[in-house]
Amino acid sequence: MTDSMIYDVKSLLDKEKGDERILKQILRACENDEVISNFEINYVKKLIDDSLTLASQIKSDVATQEKSIVPEIIFSSNQNIEPLFSTSPRNPAVKSKNTKIFISVGSAIFAIIVILGLSTSGISNVVSDDSISIKTDLSTYEKGDIISISGTSISNKINLSIENQNGQLVWSEQLSVKNNNEFSTLTIAGGDGWNKSGIFTIKAEDNSGIKSNTFSFKI
Secondary structure (H helix, E strand, O other), X not given: XXXXXXXXXXXHHHOOOOXXXXXXXXXXXXXXXXXXXXXXXXXXXXXXXXXXXXHHHHHHHHHHHHHHHOOOOOOOOOOOOOOOOOOOOOOHHHHHHHHHHHHHHHHHHHHHHHHHHHHHHOHHHOOOHHHEEEEEOOOEEXXXXXXXXXXXXXXXXXXXXXXXXXXXXXXXXEEEOOOOOEEEEEEEOOOOOOOOOEEEEEEEEEOOEEEEXXXXXXX
């Protein structure tokens, strides 16, 4: 009983219940194994009972408050519940409109395919810039200079020509293209049609098309 009394008295002191002076006196008597009067025992018991009663009342009040927070939902038997999905028939006008839109989109796609097909069919006649090339070693020449000409071609034969500023043919030559698709040759800046300074045009022509370049000529 002494141990339980000590525990109860300490609990009352911690909770600041009862007369602190009396409780400390009872605690000291318990710890020193002194005689505890019935008054002291009943005093501690009454304080414990009062504390338990108060705690029980507080717990009951809290439970009542929590219960009152929960709203009560009452469903009326006459309440109409609307269906989640509408069962009304579809509007035929909307269906017709969607069909027309689908047909229009399909027609547009078909037209694009036709245009792309026509465009692709003409690509085979276009000469790729990479299939043929021509250049000179210098950009400017004077009369009597040696012009070094080189380039590439995917054909076996290549026709070269030079025209003066008036479009007059002043030189031409046909070459065999090497296995590595390259060609080269030399010519002299002079002769018929080389009597005036200007911009001259050099051309390379094979089965795939024509490629040209220019250089300056000075007397």
